[in-house]
Amino acid sequence: MAQFVQQLVNGLSLGAIYALIALGYTMVYGILRLINFAHGDVYMVGAFVGYYLGRMLNAGSASAPPSAWNFFLVLGGSMAACALLGFILERTAYRPLRRAPRLNALITAIGISLLLENLGQLIFGADPKDFPTLIERTSYSVGIVVFSNIQLIVIATSVILMLGLQYIVHRTKMGTAMRAVSFSHDASGLMGVNINRVISFTFVLGSALAAAAGILVGLYNPKIDPLMGIMPGLKAFVAAVLGGIGNIPGAIVGGLIMGVAETLTVGYLSSTYRDAITFVILVGVLLFRPTGLFGTTARAKV
Amino acid sequence: MKSRSVTRTLLFSLLYLVILAVLGRTLIPFIGPYYTQVLIFIGINITLAVSLNLILGFAGQFSIGHAGFMALGGYTSAAISFYFLGPLLAQLGTDGVLGTVGEPAALAVALLSGGIAAAIAGLLVGIPTLRLRGDYLAIATLGMGEIIRVVILNTDFVGGARGFTDIPRWTTFTWVFLVAGLCVLVVRNLIASTMGRALIAVREDEDAAAAMGINTTRYKVFAFVLGAFFAGVAGGLQAHYLQYLHTNSFTFLRSIEIVVFVILGGGGSITGSVIAASVLTILPEALRGAESWRMVIYSALLVIMMLTRPQGLMGGREFQWSWLIPRWRKQ
Amino acid sequence: MELVDTQMAKTVNGAPVVLEFRHATLSFGGLRAIQDVSLHVGKGELVGLIGPNGAGKTTLFNMATGAYNPDSGEILFEGHNIAGMAPYRINRLGIARTFQNIRLWGQMTVLDNIRAAMHQRVRTTLWQVVAAGSIHAEDEDRVLDEARELLAYLDLTRVEQERAKNLPYGEQRRLEIARALATQPTLILLDEPAAGMNTGEKIKLMDLIRRLQTERHLTVLLIEHDMKVVMGICERVAVLDHGEKIAEGRPEEIQRNPQVIEAYLGEAPPTS
Numbered sequence: 072m073a074q075f076v077q078q079l080v081n082g083l084s085l086g087a088i089y090a091l092i093a094l095g096y097t098m099v100y101g102i103l104r105l106i107n108f109a110h111g112d113v114y115m116v117g118a119f120v121g122y123y124l125g126r127m128l129n130a131g132s133a134s135a136p137p138s139a140w141n142f143f144l145v146l147g148g149s150m151a152a153c154a155l156l157g158f159i160l161e162r163t164a165y166r167p168l169r170r171a172p173r174l175n176a177l178i179t180a181i182g183i184s185l186l187l188e189n190l191g192q193l194i195f196g197a198d199p200k201d202f203p204t205l206i207e208r209t210s211y212s213v214g215i216v217v218f219s220n221i222q223l224i225v226i227a228t229s230v231i232l233m234l235g236l237q238y239i240v241h242r243t244k245m246g247t248a249m250r251a252v253s254f255s256h257d258a259s260g261l262m263g264v265n266i267n268r269v270i271s272f273t274f275v276l277g278s279a280l281a282a283a284a285g286i287l288v289g290l291y292n293p294k295i296d297p298l299m300g301i302m303p304g305l306k307a308f309v310a311a312v313l314g315g316i317g318n319i320p321g322a323i324v325g326g327l328i329m330g331v332a333e334t335l336t337v338g339y340l341s342s343t344y345r346d347a348i349t350f351v352i353l354v355g356v357l358l359f360r361p362t363g364l365f366g367t368t369a370r371a372k373v
Numbered sequence: 374m375k376s377r378s379v380t381r382t383l384l385f386s387l388l389y390l391v392i393l394a395v396l397g398r399t400l401i402p403f404i405g406p407y408y409t410q411v412l413i414f415i416g417i418n419i420t421l422a423v424s425l426n427l428i429l430g431f432a433g434q435f436s437i438g439h440a441g442f443m444a445l446g447g448y449t450s451a452a453i454s455f456y457f458l459g460p461l462l463a464q465l466g467t468d469g470v471l472g473t474v475g476e477p478a479a480l481a482v483a484l485l486s487g488g489i490a491a492a493i494a495g496l497l498v499g500i501p502t503l504r505l506r507g508d509y510l511a512i513a514t515l516g517m518g519e520i521i522r523v524v525i526l527n528t529d530f531v532g533g534a535r536g537f538t539d540i541p542r543w544t545t546f547t548w549v550f551l552v553a554g555l556c557v558l559v560v561r562n563l564i565a566s567t568m569g570r571a572l573i574a575v576r577e578d579e580d581a582a583a584a585m586g587i588n589t590t591r592y593k594v595f596a597f598v599l600g601a602f603f604a605g606v607a608g609g610l611q612a613h614y615l616q617y618l619h620t621n622s623f624t625f626l627r628s629i630e631i632v633v634f635v636i637l638g639g640g641g642s643i644t645g646s647v648i649a650a651s652v653l654t655i656l657p658e659a660l661r662g663a664e665s666w667r668m669v670i671y672s673a674l675l676v677i678m679m680l681t682r683p684q685g686l687m688g689g690r691e692f693q694w695s696w697l698i699p700r701w702r703k704q
Numbered sequence: 705m706e707l708v709d710t711q712m713a714k715t716v717n718g719a720p721v722v723l724e725f726r727h728a729t730l731s732f733g734g735l736r737a738i739q740d741v742s743l744h745v746g747k748g749e750l751v752g753l754i755g756p757n758g759a760g761k762t763t764l765f766n767m768a769t770g771a772y773n774p775d776s777g778e779i780l781f782e783g784h785n786i787a788g789m790a791p792y793r794i795n796r797l798g799i800a801r802t803f804q805n806i807r808l809w810g811q812m813t814v815l816d817n818i819r820a821a822m823h824q825r826v827r828t829t830l831w832q833v834v835a836a837g838s839i840h841a842e843d844e845d846r847v848l849d850e851a852r853e854l855l856a857y858l859d860l861t862r863v864e865q866e867r868a869k870n871l872p873y874g875e876q877r878r879l880e881i882a883r884a885l886a887t888q889p890t891l892i893l894l895d896e897p898a899a900g901m902n903t904g905e906k907i908k909l910m911d912l913i914r915r916l917q918t919e920r921h922l923t924v925l926l927i928e929h930d931m932k933v934v935m936g937i938c939e940r941v942a943v944l945d946h947g948e949k950i951a952e953g954r955p956e957e958i959q960r961n962p963q964v965i966e967a968y969l970g971e972a973p974p975t976s
Binding site for chain 2: 771791795807808811812817821822883
Binding site: 167 | 523
């Protein structure tokens with residue numbers, strides 16, 4: 072039983088990370104009906120920006136010992152940088168294709184993803200790097216269950232960011248605009264909503280969250296490399312689909328489920344099936360409930 | 374525009390076969406193993422590109438897991454050759470008729486098995502997933518490709534994580550271009566026919582097609598199965614050339630490479646696929662040494678292409694003989 | 705696909721009923737699009753369906769062609785209950801349609817649009833086509849000849865090799881009709897075929913629709929906003945408003961019906 076609770080805790084912190092990435096996928100899909108294949112690589116860039124920022128601060132060494140201050144600085148810096156990246160990607164690659172056939176946008180997204188990965192390998196180098204220590208790792212035990220402060224920080228940061236997102240989406244004008252645009256571009260435009268700005272904002276928001284996920288993973292799992300975005304990106308995407316793509320709470324729930332499912336599979340079955348469970352869930356969802364857990368089937372007008 | 378006569382097709386096919394046989398005897402030994410390998414991969418990639426074009430370009434289905442079909446075909450044919458056909462041939466000996474006919478016949482059986490295995494996968498995957506549209510279908514095919522790969526990875530009698538070694542070397546230049554030619558012929562005939570037009574109608578407007586009595590699911594599944602078949606055969610050809618298979622050759626990246634062939638050549642153009650597959654097989658060889666830049670250039674090219682000329686090289690048009698000879702040009 | 709009603713009702717002029725809506729109802733979420741509509745069309749009739757924008761006319765068409773499933777009620781075609789049947793099956797039973805927003809297969813040529821619609825006339829299966837390639841040239845030639853005949857009937861021979869998306873608007877509408885005819889229907893549903901046409905074109909269209917009825921022995925159900933067209937060719941007219949049938953009868957009666965006039969007064973006067 073303790074083993075199970077342990078796995079659950081591990082799964083939830085992993086799931087929180089997937090949820091953060093999944094939010095970006097779901098928001099962009101909700102607003103553009105586009106699967107942003109490059110989103111997982113934005114997460115990777117976030118981790119690397121954090122790496123270089125941490126290096127600049129000399130974090131982890133004697134002159135800059137691990138501290139909350141370092142953590143927030145790096146987190147903020149990375150989120151800002153990736154927000155900018157998301158903005159640029161949308162402007163240069165996705166906006167021109169807004170009226171183009173769906174396939175073109177899909178292919179472009181795949182192309183951008185490959186571009187980021189390969190540029191990353193070229194610029195950062197293909198070898199894994201060690202993420203600087205921003206926070207000293209300590210463990211706590213409750214009964215026989217052991218968890219680290221890092222896991223707590225991951226979960227806490229994720230929760231705060233998600234609450235922030237909920238606030239933006241439901242309590243601000245921009246958030247209402249986002250929800251309107253995801254229903255109908257034309258209607259919102261006619262109501263005076265600046266579609267371009269809303270879409271840019273969505274990308275910015277999603278990318279910032281992905282960057283945060285990258286930093287949190289850096290705390291958790293110090294080895295980072297330019298291809299680290301591929302699997303988590305895919306898993307987060309499946310999480311978004313599981314929750315009902317376009318649905319924000321769905322992405323969060325989906326992410327947590329994916330994290331727990333993966334951890335349990337590795338714990339109780341075998342680690343070779345770690346990635347396979349993702350695909351099984353994906354195919355299962357697409358075959359039996361394509362609209363996801365929280366999605367709604369809409370009758371299309373002919 | 375009366376349809377081609379049977380005799381004309383047969384004559385051209387015969388001519389093509391003769392040319393292949395001659396080239397196989399003369400050109401191939403002359404140019405050496407390295408260039409032969411390039412040619413063989415051109416042929417394999419042509420088959421992959423044209424078969425995917427049938428699904429993606431002509432039927433308009435977002436299939437981005439083509440490498441999965443290739444893997445299934447490759448591994449199935451390799452297993453049949455390794456465990457059954459190879460030993461059979463060894464037992465029967467190589468004198469007389471069997472000497473010349475043995476290997477090609479064995480390869481034919483192996484390739485056919487690979488193709489059929491892939492086709493069955495196409496059927497099993499196609500029927501449920503072709504209810505999905507657009508991006509959802511893309512993701513489903515992607516997932517399918519990965520599942521196939523992971524299953525093979527965990528199957529020990531085909532090598533699993535170590536890879537499948539010692540596959541008999543039966544693939545020749547002639548074989549590869551025989552298959553490529555067949556693929557082009559079959560797809561071309563299908564597309565030019567009334568049924569082919571109905572398939573394109575499904576791509577252009579699926580609801581209107583249904584309203585005109587076209588069983589869209591059936592047509593989509595058919596394109597999927599046929600495309601998967603040829604991908605499987607291509608996989609078999611690769612297996613019997615490299616004599617080695619590993620699931621690392623059949624990742625999502627490989628699927629995307631094939632998608633790039635189709636997109637750059639222009640969806641809905643067989644000519645485009647042939648040209649793009651050929652050029653993009655040669656290019657990496659020409660760019661050897663700039664390995665790290667190769668993928669960057671590739672992906673940048675893809676993005677630029679989509680932003681500037683999404684219809685690809687041929688823009689959906691086909692090569693016409695009349696382009697070569699002005700006098701044949703129709704009024 | 706059961707034969708629900710072997711005893712077919714007679715219409716006023718004694719012709720058997722071809723298409724019948726019985727208390728059909730359809731909602732989209734909270735919106736009641738079609739409310740308890742009953743309507744029948746007799747064999748060989750030319751019936752008009754009119755009403756203000758948003759009344760549900762196209763929705764009724766969509767229910768008859770299988771795009772939508774009625775929430776309750778029945779839709780009978782030649783005795784069969786077709787409610788909820790797959791669209792391609794309904795077409796094979798004999799209903800064809802044109803669309804309000806032209807939905808041609810744009811990248812294909814005019815001729816190929818017709819050929820694609822004639823897919824049922826090729827007696828070979830998909831597998832045979834692939835395996836035997838061009839052996840079935842006779843089938844293909846026959847399809848080509850018939851397709852060309854149809855194009856000639858609709859005066860589209862000149863643009864046979866043009867891509868459908870490049871055609872001028874009026875010709876696109878005619879092509880949609882040709883395409884629907886290519887599926888050899890017994891009932892044809894025309895959704896605002898005169899939209900966007902000038903007077904000369906409309907006169908030609910009216911003549912064409914009449915000829916569809918007389919020369920091709922088709923039953924025609926027609927949605928139209930142009931009252932001249934409706935009054936000019938329809939034998940009977942049904943009026944929808946807010947998803948309900950508010951009137952039905954001969955064109956002259958409908959024109960004088962106060963409820964109909966009021967329904968239209970809520971918006972711009974009908975083009976006349």
